[in-house]
């Protein structure tokens with residue numbers, strides 16, 4: 001069967017699912033016809049400051065093991081507190097093995113607002129993410145069957161030794177092989193250089209005060225006992241590489257293809273982006289793996305203003321959600337009678353839209369032989385899942401009928417979702433000031449001259465916008481190096497990004513057929529900032545930024561509803577919330 005990327009059990013024992021190449025890829029080639037869908041999870045840490053949550057001793061949120069820091073995507077300024085990013089697809093579902101990384105993930109995502117959706121007229125505003133298509137590429141020549149490994153970075157593995165044990169990090173395999181050579185051929189053969197070698201070993205084992213053989217990522221890189229002869233012949237790297245390959249037959253039986261779709265704007269007006277069939281898909285076949293992160297208590301996704309949380313902490317009151325729910329809710333699977341939500345973290349599922357008349361796919365629990373799905377979990381109470389620190393559930397998307405190439409993939413999200421959506425559209429009204437709203441992304445495309453602080457008094461920008469100075473500009477160019485420190489002041493807002501600075505435009509003047517600006521920048525951290533006056537700055541040195549909590553996903557009237565799991569497949573044991 002033709003398939004570029006498969007999802008099945010990883011070749012790394014005990015690590016759940018992995019992703020596999022279904023064909024050869026040249027270095028630089030794109031792995032899938034769609035990138036990761038990017039969903040921000042905002043201010044989630046403020047949940048942990050909530051007395052109600054502290055009472056519950058430990059709040060478990062498994063996504064934190066899979067998310068990315070929003071700094072990578074320039075999204076950290078969205079919230080008041082930390083912003084994490086769910087990068088469903090390679091960013092969350094691929095394993096990492098540092099000496100064998102063969103996939104490069106883009107560190108940016110695309111930003112588009114399809115169908116010109118605007119909060120002044122469209123009930124769809126803020127109901128889906130505008131960040132998408134984070135691509136992944138082969139960073140080496142990849143052969144069919146090889147497991148695909150992304151880089152989590154050495155730091156990630158070092159920080160998780162207690163949780164997952166020692167895992168070899170960068171260069172550990174070369175070091176481990178050298179260690180073996182030293183033992184076998186130099187020390188054991190008692191060559192005259194014994195002293196130097198012993199010193200080297202001493203350094204490796206004893207010189208490092210942190211060294212503990214059971215925690216050593218280097219020793220973890222050594223092969224199994226019966227593999228030493230083979231290592232002698234082909235080397236440790238090649239030995240390991242051969243173990244990270246699945247045959248085509250294995251993949252067809254034990255994995256599900258993740259390469260059946262491409263990305264596009266939905267055929268449903270204003271529904272956002274969608275998934276489209278890349279090839280003919282046969283009725284009754286599993287056409288997409290859906291690995292799931294369990295969220296035993298959906299209240300973790302209630303969203304509120306962090307200052308509101310602090311205020312409530314002081315008064316020792318339980319929290320009342322002030323800002324609705326995280327956008328992630330719209331991408332989760334749930335049931336009316338349960339606090340449990342399941343959040344898909346593999347590729348493409350987050351793109352699938354709802355339709356009841358054109359529905360062509362359904363969900364089913366995954367077959368354990370071709371996923372990381374443990375049916376016994378369906379017998380447990382939701383509270384049991386709080387202590388489960390790795391994903392153990394999976395579904396599959398199954399074609400209900402033959403699906404032709406280019407057809408949009410559509411799922412029935414359930415009666416309750418449909419009713420909630422109809423009600424939302426019928427009762428929706430724009431928020432006050434919606435007509436004035438222009439997003440920073442839109443504003444940054446406009447070529448017009450920036451308004452000075454004085455001009456903004458009588459002709460203000462929409463209140464969601466701030467102008468910031470980009471430090472990257474400072475590094476690249478610099479006709480204005482002539483800076484003057486002019487004092488300190490309290491910051492108006494945090495740019496949420498150490499490379500961007502708050503600024504005020506004092507004046508604009510023409511210089512060699514272009515406009516240049518004089519601006520005061522605030523440089524420094526929280527609280528008081530150092531003020532610096534810069535002159536002759538071009539427009540490229542500035543950008544508009546959305547102030548925290550102003551983007552569409554924070555709209556109090558944005559639609560929020562989980563996708564409903566059909567009654568017939570929802571476990572009785574999970575029904576802890578009978579209304």
Ligand SMILES: C[S@@+](CC[C@H](N)C(=O)[O-])C[C@H]1O[C@@H](n2cnc3c(N)ncnc32)[C@H](O)[C@@H]1O
Nearest residue numbers: 127128129271272273330331350351352353354
């Ligand atoms: C799982 S996402 C589907 C992908 C989404 N279109 C996107 O661009 O990210 C679910 C969200 O898509 C939108 N959506 C899906 N089906 C829709 C429909 N039939 N009509 C309107 N909006 C829809 C809603 O905003 C919903 O909350």
